[in-house]
Amino acid sequence: MTPELTALALAALLQIVQIGLVGWSTARDVGGSEWAGSPRDTPPPKPLSHTTGRLMRATSNHFEGLAFFTIAVLVTTLSGQSTAFTAACAWAYLGARVLYVPAYVASIGSTRSLVWTVGFVATLAMILAALF
Template identity: 55%
Template sequence: MTPELTALTLAALLQCLQFVAYAIPANRDLGPVYTMSARDREPSRDMAQTTARLGRAYDNHIEWLLLFAIAVLVTQLSNQNTQFTATCGWIYLGARILYIPAYAYGLKPWRSLIWAVGFLATALLLVAALI
């Protein structure tokens, strides 16, 4: 497996871990009656601030994992794997790992800077596949 595919696989597993890290406190905060329901109405209780942030960090990962997956796929299919593209893959993964606690604990401006590093690594991976 190439380093880029390994980083993508680990990023997908990170998404699984993020879901668990969010779902457990969300279930505690909202109660199983709500979390097991069809959620046709707003919850009667609020989530803790950190739980809500974990949920937003999870949603953000879902949104941006697709673009990273496209970048890795393009790199793989075009046989443009290089040390540079491998480094971009690992930087993306590292940024996503750091993003979770940065978001959960409201570390500003670090959260946004960490996100930007991951985005830049993905964009550079796409550009590298074109060169």
């Protein structure tokens, strides 16, 4: 397995952890898993906390970034253009995504934006490296 594919697999596991955190935080906010496990046709019985909202937004943001990162990894791997540079980009993406969650939850705006940018630029660099 290429380093890029390993980073992609770990990024998928990170996304699973984030989904679990959202579920846990939601259940905590509403007083149990009954509403959290429902089809959510009605508003929550209690307001969701800022932390839960931030966890939800961080998870949604990672879904968006993960789509582009997956494309970058597939283009790099399937074209046989895995290099030390693209591997470093993949690990930079993963590291940025790991740091993004606590930066978002703690509401550290400038740090959150910086780590998001690192992940985005790393993804873009992988795609460009495969093209050129």
